[in-house]
Amino acid sequence: MLKIVVAHxxxxxxxxxxxxxxxxxxxxxxxMVPKAGILFAAIDFQHTLILKEIxxxxxxxxxxxCTTDGEISSVVGFQQDSLTLMLFCxxxxxxxxxxxxxxxxxxxDAAYQAVQHAIENSSSAAKLCIPLPASYIxxxxxxxGESILKGLKLALNSNVPIVGGTAGDQxxxxxxxxxxxxxxxxxxxxxxxxxxxxLFSHGIACGWEPIGAKGTVTKVDxxxxxxxxxxxxxxxxxxxxxxxxxxxxxxLAVYQKDSDRYYMRVPYSCDIEIGSVSFLGDVPEQAMxxxxxISRDExxxxxxxxxxxxxxxxxxxxxxxxxxxSCCCRRWLLGTRAKEEYELVRNALSEEVPICxxxxxxxxxxxxxxxxxxxxxxxxxxxxxxxx
Numbered sequence: 001m002l003k004i005v006v007a008h009x010x011x012x013x014x015x016x017x018x019x020x021x022x023x024x025x026x027x028x029x030x031x032m033v034p035k036a037g038i039l040f041a042a043i044d045f046q047h048t049l050i051l052k053e054i055x056x057x058x059x060x061x062x063x064x065x066c067t068t069d070g071e072i073s074s075v076v077g078f079q080q081d082s083l084t085l086m087l088f089c090x091x092x093x094x095x096x097x098x099x100x101x102x103x104x105x106x107x108x109d110a111a112y113q114a115v116q117h118a119i120e121n122s123s124s125a126a127k128l129c130i131p132l133p134a135s136y137i138x139x140x141x142x143x144x145g146e147s148i149l150k151g152l153k154l155a156l157n158s159n160v161p162i163v164g165g166t167a168g169d170q171x172x173x174x175x176x177x178x179x180x181x182x183x184x185x186x187x188x189x190x191x192x193x194x195x196x197x198x199l200f201s202h203g204i205a206c207g208w209e210p211i212g213a214k215g216t217v218t219k220v221d222x223x224x225x226x227x228x229x230x231x232x233x234x235x236x237x238x239x240x241x242x243x244x245x246x247x248x249x250x251x252l253a254v255y256q257k258d259s260d261r262y263y264m265r266v267p268y269s270c271d272i273e274i275g276s277v278s279f280l281g282d283v284p285e286q287a288m289x290x291x292x293x294i295s296r297d298e299x300x301x302x303x304x305x306x307x308x309x310x311x312x313x314x315x316x317x318x319x320x321x322x323x324x325x326s327c328c329c330r331r332w333l334l335g336t337r338a339k340e341e342y343e344l345v346r347n348a349l350s351e352e353v354p355i356c357x358x359x360x361x362x363x364x365x366x367x368x369x370x371x372x373x374x375x376x377x378x379x380x381x382x383x384x385x386x387x388x
Contacts, residue, residue, distance in 0.1 A: 001089075001090055001091050001092055001387065002088070002089070002090045002092070002093050002197075002198070002320050002385070002386060002387040003029075003032055003088075003089040003090070003320070004086060004087065004088055004089070004320050004354055004385065005024075005025055005028040005029055005034075005086070005087050005089075005354060006073050006074055006075055006084065006085070006086050006087075006321075006354040006355065006356045007020075007022070007023075007024035007025045007028070007073075007075060007084065007085050007087075008021065008024075008071070008073040008075035008076045008079070008082060008083065008084040008085075009021045009024075009082060009083050009084075010076055010079055010081070010082045012044075012081055014045045014046035014049050014050055015046075015049065015053075017045065017050075017082070017083045018049070018050045018053045018054065018083065019053070021083055021084070021085050022053065022054065022057050024075070025057075025085060025087055026057065029087065029089065032089045033058075033089065034058055034061060034087035034088055034089050035061075035062060035088060035089060035090065035095055036061065036062040036063070036087070036088045036095035036097065036192060037054070037058070037061055037062070037063045037064075037065075037085055037086060037087045037088065038063070038064060038065055038085070038086045038130070038132075038192065038323075038356065039051075039054070039063060039064070039066075039083075039084075039085050039179055040065060040066065040067075040068050040071050040083075040084050040085075040356070040357070040358040041065065041066075041067055041068065041071075041083050041084075041179075042067065042068060042071065042080065042081045042082055042083065042170065043067045043068075043168075043169045043170045043172070043176075043177070044081065044170075045083060047067075047177055047179065047184045048182075048184050050083065051063070051179060051181070051182045051183070051184065052182055054085070055181070055182050058087075060181075061181070062095060062096065062097045062181070062192075063097070063179065063180070063181055064097050064099075064130075064132055064178075064179060064180055064190035064191065064192050065132060065178070065179035065190070066132040066133075066166075066167035066168075066176065066177065066178045066179060066190070066358075067167050067168060067169055067170075067176050067177045067178075068167070068168045068170075068358035068359055068360070069168035069169070069170055069171055069328035069331060069358070069359035069360070069361070070168075070170075070328070070331050070338070070358060070359035071083070071084045071357075071358050071359075072084070072324050072326075072342050072355065072356065072357040072358060072359075073354075073355060073356050073357070074346065074353070074354050074355035077339060077342050077343070077346070078338055078339040078341070078342045080170070084356055084358075085356075086321070086323070086354070086356040090196075090197075090387070092196055092197035092387060093194060093195075093196045093197050093198045093387060094122060094123065094124055094194070094195045094196040095192060095193070095194055096118045096119065096121060096122050096192070096193050096195070097117075097118055097180070097181075097190065097191065097192050097193070098113075098114040098115060098116065098117030098118030098119070098190070098191050098193070099113075099114050099117060099178075099180040099183075099185070099188055099189065099190045099191070100112070100113035100115075100117070100188065100189040100191075101113065101185070101187065101188050101189075102187060103133055103134045103148065103187050103188060103189050104134070104187050105187075107133075107147035107148045107150075107151055107189070108147055108148075108150060108151035108154065109151070110133075110148070110151065110188070110189045111148055111150075111151025111152045111154070111155055111189060112151055112154065112155040113189075114131075114152075114155075114189045114190070114191045115129075115152065115155035115156055115191065115193075116155065118191055118192075118193045119193065122193070122195055123195075124195040124196050125157070125195055126156055126157065126160050126193045126194070126195050127194050127195050127196075127198055127200075128160065128161055128163065128193070128194040128198065128200050129152060129156060129160055129161070129162045129163075129164075129191055129192070129193050129194075130162075130163060130164045130191060130192040130193075130194075130323070130383075131148065131152060131162060131164040131189060131190075131191045131364060132164055132165065132166070132167060132178060132189075132190050132191070133148050133166050133167065133178065133188070133189040133190070134166070134167055134176050134178055134185075134186065134187055134188055134189065135166035135167055135168070135176055135360075135361040135362060145166060145281055145362045145364075145375040146281060146282045146375050148189060149162065149364060149373060149374075149375050152191075152373075153372075153373065158372075159370075161200075161202065161365075161366055161373060162364050162365075162366075162373040163202050163323075163325070163364055163365045163366075163373075163381060163383045164191075164325060164363075164364045165325035165358065165360030165361075165362065165363045165364065165381070166360050166361045166362040166363075167360075167361065168328055168358070168359060168360060168361045171328060171332065176361070178190050194385075197387050198385065198386075198387065199314070199315050199316040199319075199385070199386045199387055199388070200314075200383065200384060200385050200386070201310045201311070201313040201314040201315065201319075201369070201383075201384045202309075202310055202365055202366060202369075202381065202382060202383050202384070203305070203306040203307060203308065203309030203310035203311075203312075203313070203381070203382045204309070204363075204365050204366075204367065204376065204379050204380065204381050204382075205302035205303070205305035205306040205309070205379070205380055206264055206299070206302055206376075206378055206379045206380065207294075207295065207298040207299035207300070207301060207302035207305075207380075208251060208253070208264065208292035208293065208294055208295075208298075208299070208378065209292060209293050209294075209295065209298065210253045210262070210290035210291070210292050211240055211290065211291055211292065211293050212239060212240050212290060212291055213290070214255070214288045214289065214290050215228040215229045215236050215288070215289055215290070216228065216229055216286060216287070216288060216289075217283055217284065217285055217286060217287045217289060218230045218285070218286075219285070220283055220284070220285050222282050223278055223279050223281060223282055223283065224276050224278045224279075225252075225276060225277050225278075225279065225283050226274070226275070226276045227275075228289065231275075232274070232275020232276070233270075233275060233276055233277045234246075234270050234271075234272060234275045234276070234277055235275065236289075236291065237250070237267075237270075237277065237291055239291075240291045240293075241291070245270050246267035246270055246277055247267065248266045248267070248268075248329045248332075248333065248378070249294045249333065250267070250291055250292055250293065250294070251264040251265055251266045251267065251292055251377065251378050252264070252265045252267065252279065252283065252289050252290070252291065252292070253289060253290045253291075253292050254283060254284070254287050254288075254289050255287065255288040255289065255290075256367055256374075261367045261368060262290075262367075263367065263374045263375070263376045263377075263379070264292070264376060264377045264378045264379055265279040265280070265281050265283055265377060266279060266280045266281070266329060266377045266378060267279050267280075268280055280362075280377060281362070281375060281377055294333070296333070296334060299330060299333065299334060300334065300337055300340045300341060300344070301344070302341075302379075302380050303324075303326070303340075303341035303342070303344050303345050303380045303382075304344040304345065304348055306380045306381060306382040307322070307344075307345050307348050307349070307382045308348070309382070310322075310382040310383070310384045311348075311384065313369045314384050314386070316386050316387070316388045317388050318350065318353075318386065318388075319353060319384035319385060319386040320353070320354075320385055320386040320387065321353060321354045321355070321356070321384070321385045321386070322345065322349060322353055322354075322355045322356075322357075322382060322383065322384050322385075323355075323356055323357055323382075323383040323385070324345065324355065324356070324357025324358075324380070324381070324382060324383075325357055325358065325360050325363045325364075325365075325380075325381040325383070326341055326357065326358075326359050326360065326363075326379075326380045326381070327359065327360055327361075327362070327363060327376070327377055327378045327379055327380075328359045328360060328361055329377065329378045330359070330378055330379075330380065331359045338359075341380060342355070345382070362375060362376065362377055363375070363376040363377070363379050363381045364376070364381075365379075365381040365383075
């Protein structure tokens with residue numbers, strides 16, 4: 001048995017918002033006691049107050065969460081400056097949480113700490129991990145995504161899918177917050193691990209179209225690509241963009257070995273003098289890459305594509321809930337059309353399936369079913385959960 005409920009409030013007052021969320025939750029639970037929860041909250045709420053209120057109503061709840069760049073739910077759709085909570089009840093699914101500290105200084109150690117914390121009381125092997133870590137932008141550089149993922153893979157069985165997103169702060173890029181039970185943290189990695197009788201599937205899509213020929217990254221220092229095909233990286237972009245500098249509208253498609261599957265890297269600056277392009281994430285040396293072009297219609301449609309992939313691969317009859325992780329760059333580029341991402345998902349799912357999610361500063365998901373997890377950007381990720 002697995003029962004999942006979602007509550008959501010648009011009220012800007014922290015006390016009123018959490019009271020509304022808890023009232024919805026208690027009503028929909030119908031006397032059932034949740035064993036775990038995920039909270040997504042806008043950056044300006046009083047988060048300590050909110051966590052204490054949740055703990056008052058659901059004492060000792062295994063709760064994780066983070067601040068966001070926008071919130072999504074089946075209660076009110078896409079919103080900003082809001083609060084949404086997903087609660088899990090089950091007598092057959094084991095749900096444990098853990099947290100690692102010091103993500104910025106040592107993300108691999110933080111990941112190992114979080115996993116050990118989560119599995120120390122587990123009676124069965126982990127099947128799925130949902131991370132909601134801090135994200136850091138210093139001089140434009142994202143410093144946490146790939147290292148956190150590497151640490152999680154080392155600490156977990158390499159076959160355990162990792163699906164989630166990094167915390168946001170409403171495009172301010174100053175400080176994000178993470179939640180663990182009643183703690184409000186700023187440099188942490190909270191995770192939720194499912195084991196036992198859990199069924200799940202995932203899907204991803206971006207909507208950007210690769211253009212032109214592939215190139216090979218021949219000189220790179222983590223996030224700074226100096227050469228592609230032994231020529232300045234900026235020249236690779238200039239073939240397709242002319243003198244226009246690379247922007248988030250034209251991310252780099254980074255291909256997985258010899259396959260046609262790729263993940264995205266967002267350019268944030270370039271050095272014309274030396275010809276380098278800097279990205280919000282690592283780009284491996286010898287990776288095959290292509291420039292991409294944007295069609296906003298296709299970017300919006302990617303949410304439905306992501307869901308359809310997850311539905312096609314769901315191993316049971318019908319999922320009990322959906323979690324959505326979409327990139328903040330998508331929201332920024334789509335503007336008023338951002339709400340259409342959720343609407344396409346809602347229309348393609350049964351009305352009985354609760355939905356919850358947020359806009360992230362980076363997404364985690366395998367590229368394909370049973371494949372290795374990657375760190376994504378400008379991507380829409382769908383996670384379906386159930387037991388039958």
